[in-house]
Amino acid sequence: MSTISLILPDGSTLEVPRGTTGLQVAESIGSRLAKAALAVRLDGRIQDLERPLEESGEFAVYTFSDAEGQEVYRHSAAHVMAAAVLRLFREARPTIGPAIPDGFYYDFEMPRPFTEEDLERIEAEMHKLVKADLPFVRREVSVAEAREIFADNPYKLELIEELEAEGETVLSVYEMGEFTDLCRGPHVPSTGRIKAYKLTSMAAAYWRGDENRQSLQRLYGTAYPDPQALQEHLDRLEQARLRDHRKLGRELGLFTFFEQAGAGLPYYLPNGAMLRQTVCDFALQQHLRRGYQLLRTPHLIRSDIWETSGHAQQNYPMYYTDIEGQSYGIKPMNCPGHILIYNSQTHSYRDLPVRYFELGTVYRHERSGVLHGLLRVRGFTQDDAHIFCTPEQLTSELIGVLNFARDMLRTFGFSEFEVDLSTRPEKSMGSDENWEHATEALAAALQEAGLEYHVDEGEGAFYGPKIDIKLKDAIGRLHQGPTIQCDLNMPDRFDVNYVGEDGKEHRAVMIHRVVLAGIERFLGLLIEHYAGAFPIWLAPVQVRVLPITERALEYGRQVRDGLLQAGLRAELDDSQGTLSAKIRDAELLRLPYMLIVGDREAESGQVAVRHREEGDLGPQPLEDFLARLRDEAQPPRG
RNA sequence: GCCCAGGUAGCUCAGUCGGUAGAGCGUGUCCUUGGUAAGGACAAGGUCACCGGUUCAAUCCCGGUCCUGGGCUCCA
Numbered sequence A: 001m002s003t004i005s006l007i008l009p010d011g012s013t014l015e016v017p018r019g020t021t022g023l024q025v026a027e028s029i030g031s032r033l034a035k036a037a038l039a040v041r042l043d044g045r046i047q048d049l050e051r052p053l054e055e056s057g058e059f060a061v062y063t064f065s066d067a068e069g070q071e072v073y074r075h076s077a078a079h080v081m082a083a084a085v086l087r088l089f090r091e092a093r094p095t096i097g098p099a100i101p102d103g104f105y106y107d108f109e110m111p112r113p114f115t116e117e118d119l120e121r122i123e124a125e126m127h128k129l130v131k132a133d134l135p136f137v138r139r140e141v142s143v144a145e146a147r148e149i150f151a152d153n154p155y156k157l158e159l160i161e162e163l164e165a166e167g168e169t170v171l172s173v174y175e176m177g178e179f180t181d182l183c184r185g186p187h188v189p190s191t192g193r194i195k196a197y198k199l200t201s202m203a204a205a206y207w208r209g210d211e212n213r214q215s216l217q218r219l220y221g222t223a224y225p226d227p228q229a230l231q232e233h234l235d236r237l238e239q240a241r242l243r244d245h246r247k248l249g250r251e252l253g254l255f256t257f258f259e260q261a262g263a264g265l266p267y268y269l270p271n272g273a274m275l276r277q278t279v280c281d282f283a284l285q286q287h288l289r290r291g292y293q294l295l296r297t298p299h300l301i302r303s304d305i306w307e308t309s310g311h312a313q314q315n316y317p318m319y320y321t322d323i324e325g326q327s328y329g330i331k332p333m334n335c336p337g338h339i340l341i342y343n344s345q346t347h348s349y350r351d352l353p354v355r356y357f358e359l360g361t362v363y364r365h366e367r368s369g370v371l372h373g374l375l376r377v378r379g380f381t382q383d384d385a386h387i388f389c390t391p392e393q394l395t396s397e398l399i400g401v402l403n404f405a406r407d408m409l410r411t412f413g414f415s416e417f418e419v420d421l422s423t424r425p426e427k428s429m430g431s432d433e434n435w436e437h438a439t440e441a442l443a444a445a446l447q448e449a450g451l452e453y454h455v456d457e458g459e460g461a462f463y464g465p466k467i468d469i470k471l472k473d474a475i476g477r478l479h480q481g482p483t484i485q486c487d488l489n490m491p492d493r494f495d496v497n498y499v500g501e502d503g504k505e506h507r508a509v510m511i512h513r514v515v516l517a518g519i520e521r522f523l524g525l526l527i528e529h530y531a532g533a534f535p536i537w538l539a540p541v542q543v544r545v546l547p548i549t550e551r552a553l554e555y556g557r558q559v560r561d562g563l564l565q566a567g568l569r570a571e572l573d574d575s576q577g578t579l580s581a582k583i584r585d586a587e588l589l590r591l592p593y594m595l596i597v598g599d600r601e602a603e604s605g606q607v608a609v610r611h612r613e614e615g616d617l618g619p620q621p622l623e624d625f626l627a628r629l630r631d632e633a634q635p636p637r638g
Numbered sequence B: 001g002c003c004c005a006g007g008u009a010g011c012u013c014a015g016u017c018g019g020u021a022g023a024g025c026g027u028g029u030c031c032u033u034g035g036u037a038a039g040g041a042c043a044a045g046g047u048c049a050c051c052g053g054u055u056c057a058a059u060c061c062c063g064g065u066c067c068u069g070g071g072c073u074c075c076a
Helices: A022-029 A031-036 A067-088 A116-131 A143-149 A154-165 A227-242 A245-251 A270-289 A303-309 A335-343 A391-411 A432-448 A490-494 A519-530 A550-565 A579-588 A599-604 A622-632
Strands: A003-007 A013-017 A039-042 A045-047 A057-062 A103-109 A137-142 A170-176 A179-182 A196-206 A215-224 A300-302 A320-323 A326-330 A354-363 A379-389 A417-422 A454-456 A466-472 A478-487 A497-499 A505-507 A509-518 A543-547 A570-572 A593-597 A606-611 A615-621
Touching (some): A013 A022, A022 A031, A039 A067, A067 A116, A143 A154, A143 A179, A270 A379, A270 A509, A303 A490, A335 A354, A335 A379, A391 A432, A432 A478, A593 A599, A599 A606, A606 A622
Parallel strands (some): A543 A570
Antiparallel strands (some): A170 A179, A300 A326
């Protein structure tokens, strides 16, 4: 019998007889590993544990701690779910069912949508399948055989056709009990391996994500190796639900929407308007400090501009109106306005770079189905800037922008990022040379700024390459943050120039960039990031004065006025009720400080300080508290 | 936009198999004058999203509109 040699991840080599299964190898390494093993990888190909190994190569065992292991595990769970569905609904036609981050789904063609009760029945049926510990059996079939097996399933037939077109001649199917599915695999050895799972939701989805094709019923679920891990995941979902900005927006009096006023158009309540203003003021100060000039441009511009810019031709989803027979568009972007201002005078190379900044409010026609609280709205304000510079200045300007973006986000409590550099897409304009220069400048700036990044080939805008920075929030979710784009199109369309040292006109280079991006969106992220407990410099109400009795009300008013005079955001709780109730109210609103005043304080001119997290800090003179807050309430220095 | 599920008091929700509705919290008034996360009593508060239809009668059934929510890349 011949042997093969396996190179293990630690570099060691293992000689095993040809035909040994991955599971046997795992057992030889250790029984714990064998127990946790879900699949193996041989020379880059991931395969079933029980499949004989036929060749030498690099070998690794996947467990649930690997992304690949999770995928196999959850993909198998998806099969179990599909089998359960087919047992209960003979009319269901399975389509595809992959693993996704945190779970899995399976799409079915169904005569009717699933219901909540169905979910329970399906889960119960899954329990039976798991208990029966049915093996997943891999079988290789020819294309013709596959066609026969799935003759009554047009979706599978379509997949088979595509696979054939891609040159596949041998396809694999997995059998598990009476359920057979076209599947690349691999799978766990048997259904009993799926220890903890839960169906989480159902939804409609289009076949292949194409809204012109058949609408399918999708079931979402998740699976973990033990009930505790599953519960932790469900708890995380609950945590996310508790900090949902829509819920907190209501509870903390931040913003609201009105059905009668239109979808996707937020109204800021006093606390939300204050929060927003604090963020905007800070953003403006930071821009001015870095040499940006403040602009302000109208919301309406004649439609011709959008034709020059190309937005009209691209059918950019914007709103148009008519004024005395002349067509106007509500701006979906601020750039044309900034370009008009730049072009309103001749610029010398000595003036460059010109950095124009505007908290520019734009409106875009988002499709009704995608609106989502503050995170996706139809009217929003961007911290938008356009930098006009010479090609030589491009890299240093980009470095400046990257450092600026990072500093600013850190100030708001975001410290982890993922960065994507998107390069030239197929449909694009501009010369190869310009694209190359711009893309290199972006990459050089990223390196200079010390940011690790991932290249998204072909994902750039049609007019230029871009950098997207995603930020990680307090519970590990990634959100779209700053975007920095080189524009190789607008300068040509609008003839954006500067006079060079040689006295001749040269084409300027243009950078579009946002840091907070949509302020609405950013506020939504901030609310969720802090779960409503804003740092004091952001808190809409920084201090609330709580009089213990009505006798102390007048003193409380004086204290509140003193706080307001000192520039703090303060209010007085003049409700009737016990101190405990007042404290509870303030705690639920996550107010940073409470100043409790009763007879003792009124007599001595003191305040009893209570901090949101630290609790009772004891009495102190009001002056001392004011002095303390003078520093503490300032934005952190970035 | 499309599919599905929803819209009942300020908020969270119950309810009516067609006979115009309830709770808790919140709000108001009164009692209580309190010392660090809910003191008590009473009261007010609803065109049951909007418009039409069916019906003796519609919050409930039917149709439309508006709004909200979950989805709509992840490839067998």
